[in-house]
Amino acid sequence: MIIRDVEYDKIFMGSINYGTDLLEELENICVEKGIQLGHIEALGAVQKACIGYYDQKSREYGYNTLENPHEILTLSGNVSIKDEKPMVHAHIVLADGKGRACGGHLAAGTVVFACEFLIYSFKGKVLKRGFDEKTDLSLWK
């Protein structure tokens, strides 16, 4: 188990541009603002989405690509350090035109229609990701 005491440093609130990649933009904001430890929330809509599911048997991510527009009901994520850079790990819940929800691990290829975000930047010892043998994932060490 890993537990860290953290303190709020700053809260960033803003919007992400139409047509950009959601995950890439969240990581760009973290790099630009020097956020190494934090919590992310967002809502809005996407033009299309790519969401992942980690298969615990095969130890590989599978991806579902949604080619049509969806609402972002919620996005919740964290910021930590991987390979000496801020990495955003976020999960997203989307809804289609009939209100049916689906979701998973936010992957590259999710294109913003409109998105409003909050990033809570924390002060404290940074969490670094490294290879975890039990899961084959890059987890906090």
Ligand code: ZN
């Ligand atoms: Zn995930």
